Amino acid sequence: MKSVVSIHQLGQIFDFIKKDYRVLGTKEENGKPIFGEISSAREILIPTPKTILPFKKLIYPAILDLAKTENGKPVAFFGMTNCDAEALCVFLDKFKDTGLVPPFRNILVISTTCVPDENCFCTAFGNGKITNFDLHITKEKDQYAIFSGSALGRKILKLNRIKVSNTISKPTAVKLENVRKIQLEKLGKAIDDKTGKLPFWQEIADECFGCGACTAVCPLCFCTGKDFENDAEGGCKHCLKWDSCYAKSFSEIQNHFDLRPSNVNRLYNWYHHKFVRSPKEDGEILCTGCGRCIKACPAYLNQHRIIETVQNYTKVIDKSK
Amino acid sequence: MKKSLAIFSLTSCEGCQFEMLNHYETFNGLLKYFEIKNFRLGQENNFDENFDIAIIEGSADGEEQIKFLKKIRKQSKVIVAIGACAHLGGIQSERNSLPQGIFHKKPTKIVPAVIKTEYIIPGCPINHAELYHCLLDIYWGKQFFLPDLAVCFECRVNENECLIKSGKPCLGPITRSGCNSVCVNAGEACLGCRGAKPEPNIEKLKKILEPMIGEKETENIMTIYGDLTNEIDPSAKK
Ligand code: SF4
Ligand code: SF4
Ligand code: SF4
Ligand code: SF4
Ligand code: SF4
Numbered sequence: 001m002k003s004v005v006s007i008h009q010l011g012q013i014f015d016f017i018k019k020d021y022r023v024l025g026t027k028e029e030n031g032k033p034i035f036g037e038i039s040s041a042r043e044i045l046i047p048t049p050k051t052i053l054p055f056k057k058l059i060y061p062a063i064l065d066l067a068k069t070e071n072g073k074p075v076a077f078f079g080m081t082n083c084d085a086e087a088l089c090v091f092l093d094k095f096k097d098t099g100l101v102p103p104f105r106n107i108l109v110i111s112t113t114c115v116p117d118e119n120c121f122c123t124a125f126g127n128g129k130i131t132n133f134d135l136h137i138t139k140e141k142d143q144y145a146i147f148s149g150s151a152l153g154r155k156i157l158k159l160n161r162i163k164v165s166n167t168i169s170k171p172t173a174v175k176l177e178n179v180r181k182i183q184l185e186k187l188g189k190a191i192d193d194k195t196g197k198l199p200f201w202q203e204i205a206d207e208c209f210g211c212g213a214c215t216a217v218c219p220l221c222f223c224t225g226k227d228f229e230n231d232a233e234g235g236c237k238h239c240l241k242w243d244s245c246y247a248k249s250f251s252e253i254q255n256h257f258d259l260r261p262s263n264v265n266r267l268y269n270w271y272h273h274k275f276v277r278s279p280k281e282d283g284e285i286l287c288t289g290c291g292r293c294i295k296a297c298p299a300y301l302n303q304h305r306i307i308e309t310v311q312n313y314t315k316v317i318d319k320s321k
Numbered sequence: 322m323k324k325s326l327a328i329f330s331l332t333s334c335e336g337c338q339f340e341m342l343n344h345y346e347t348f349n350g351l352l353k354y355f356e357i358k359n360f361r362l363g364q365e366n367n368f369d370e371n372f373d374i375a376i377i378e379g380s381a382d383g384e385e386q387i388k389f390l391k392k393i394r395k396q397s398k399v400i401v402a403i404g405a406c407a408h409l410g411g412i413q414s415e416r417n418s419l420p421q422g423i424f425h426k427k428p429t430k431i432v433p434a435v436i437k438t439e440y441i442i443p444g445c446p447i448n449h450a451e452l453y454h455c456l457l458d459i460y461w462g463k464q465f466f467l468p469d470l471a472v473c474f475e476c477r478v479n480e481n482e483c484l485i486k487s488g489k490p491c492l493g494p495i496t497r498s499g500c501n502s503v504c505v506n507a508g509e510a511c512l513g514c515r516g517a518k519p520e521p522n523i524e525k526l527k528k529i530l531e532p533m534i535g536e537k538e539t540e541n542i543m544t545i546y547g548d549l550t551n552e553i554d555p556s557a558k559k
Contacts, residue, residue, distance in 0.1 A: 034480060052480040062478045209494035209522045211471030216478050230457040232350025242478065247470045248519040263520050296477055298485045298494045299525060 001154065002169040003146045003162045007041075010137070010144050013160050014041035017076050021108055024058050025079030026051055044079035046139050047113040050120075050290065054084055054219035056091060059101050063227075064240040076108035082174060083122045083288040085111040085132040087219035090284050094222055100240075108152065113138040116176055119291025121304045124182045128174035136171045147171050180308070184275070184285060187311045192276045198264070200313065204306060205264035207299055212244035214293035214303065220274070220286040223250070245269050275307065324373035324460060327359035329393060331379030331386050332413055332429060337404035338362050338378055340446040347453055354460045372397045374459060376452075380406045380413060380429045380547075387435055394436040399459055402432035403452060405445035405514045410547025418544070431551060440465060445514035445546055448500055468499045471518050472511045476502040484510055490534050490542060495521035495549070512542055517549045 005013070017023060018039075026033055027043040033051050035058055038044055055077060077088065092104040111133040114120075122128060130136055134153035138145045146162070147170065148154045157164055215221040225243035230236050243250055246267070251260035260266045274286040293303045330338060341348055342363060355374075359367040375397035381387050394400060405411050410431050417428040432438050440459075442452045451467070458465040472493035476483070479502055484491040492513035493505065504511050517523070523543075530539040543549060 032480065032482070052477065057478075206522075207525055209471055209473070209525060210518075210520060211473040211494045213471070213473040213477045213483075216474050228463075229454055230461055230463070232347075232353060232457070244470055244474060247468075249466065249469050263522075295486070296473075296483065298473055298483055298491075298529075299522075300529075 021076035081114035119294040122289035210263040212246040215244035217292040333379030407432040414547040443515040
């Protein structure tokens with residue numbers, strides 16, 4: 001269902017939501033789009049460009065002090081791209097038994113049209129349809145079109161006396177030029193089957209710093225290290241800190257024995273976890289195609305091109321058989 | 322029971338000791354656990370005896386300092402070398418690469434090259450919180466570890482624009498994290514004062530930096546703090 005509202009009405013809806021929710025979304029700070037606390041509708045960037053760090057920094061901060069539990073208002077994301085809304089759903093699902101993050105059903109999601117950049121490849125994994133939202137907003141000249149995607153979304157519009165047209169309409173799907181479909185099953189098999197492919201992975205690892213930047217910015221990387229910090233009062237602060245499978249310490253056990261002794265093993269694990277292990281375990285790949293890792297990589301590696309190449313690598317192997 | 326602590330300085334700017342004095346409030350808390358037996362910069366009465374922990378700043382220049390270092394080793398159960406000078410050689414190690422004879426002195430030496438060193442706290446200056454935690458961990462008998470990702474990881478967490486990606490030099494990709502990318506947060510390049518992370522891909526960084534700033538300048542910025550590749554964990558060397 002679609003409604004068209006003025007900026008004034010949008011502000012009204014925002015204030016209505018703000019009463020009951022802690023509103024988080026995409027705004028501009030120091031000339032950069034970032035995720036942060038939103039205090040007025042005017043702050044929200046619609047259409048929404050990509051932030052360096054995704055939503056995870058707000059609900060699962062880089063350093064999480066376990067002694068401090070926040071018991072505030074429920075969270076609403078207002079101003080979030082479609083790919084991040086999808087990632088949020090998967091992210092929270094991975095944490096559902098931890099009690100560390102709120103369940104997805106308790107988070108209000110108001111997604112907004114995105115501003116695709118040259119690194120985006122979300123359509124490679126699907127048809128670009130926008131489906132994961134309570135409300136979805138796009139800008140139409142100086143007005144805003146609002147789509148409701150859930151009973152809660154419809155209720156919010158109703159309580160704000162927004163007229164909802166009866167004709168069924170859906171947000172326009174994302175379209176990206178030059179992004180070809182990736183066949184997930186084929187990709188998974190190609191990554192999982194290591195036979196004779198070490199030189200292939202080594203070639204990529206030779207170009208990689210193992211810096212972990214790509215995991216820091218990924219909405220679907222959530223690996224965490226535990227940290228115990230003694231203080232002078234005799235106490236011990238217990239924190240969770242973002243970690244990365246690119247860290248040597250991540251795969252080290254006693255006596256510095258490293259289960260993934262070299263960067264090539266760590267790099268391989270990144271792809272294997274995202275496209276093989278996770279789909280096997282939970283039926284979800286750990287990538288939405290947001291392209292943040294590509295932008296973040298100081299080595300100019302392109303994770304999108306890499307998976308495209310791996311996918312087609314099977315062919316080479318088959319031919320040689 | 323309190324452990325005895327000594328803080329010594331070799332060839333350096335004493336910046337790391339000042340970093341401790343600057344955070345006096347923080348370190349003051351440690352006096353519950355440590356008795357400072359020797360700290361020339363911080364107190365009047367100093368003792369020449371055996372210590373549980375000796376903190377050493379600076380690199381060893383000449384026979385006298387080498388002898389002094391060996392003496393401290395004999396007197397101390399645990400050696401904690403602090404700062405880029407002790408760890409990498411520091412600015413003064415620049416002369417190690419000059420032709421012999423220009424300087425009358427022999428090459429300057431990093432602490433682990435002279436004596437067995439249990440811990441290194443890297444940085445120019447050190448991150449005071451890191452030293453503080455190292456000391457408490459030693460006190461409680463807990464193993465102390467340094468973070469081992471690259472500065473880039475922290476730099477992404479701080480949402481800076483990447484310098485390399487905007488065509489400017491930066492050593493973040495090969496440098497050990499743990500400083501919270503302070504330099505890049507302040508708009509400056511990381512110049513690697515914390516030394517290299519494990520398995521640093523130096524060749525790759527050269528491939529990126531050389532077309533950007535030339536071979537000579539690349540070599541220059543990679544050696545400002547001495548030899549970046551010096552092993553951080555002396556116990557892992559075996
Ligand atoms: S960001 Fe690039 S260089 Fe760094 S670990 Fe990831 S792929 Fe490697
Ligand atoms: S790719 Fe690595 S850091 Fe990301 S979720 Fe998987 S194991 Fe964790
Ligand atoms: S792997 Fe890269 S493209 Fe995929 S979700 Fe993570 S950051 Fe985005
Ligand atoms: S600015 Fe430097 S430290 Fe930061 S991500 Fe880029 S290369 Fe890494
Ligand atoms: S950013 Fe680099 S140069 Fe600056 S303190 Fe950290 S390691 Fe040292």
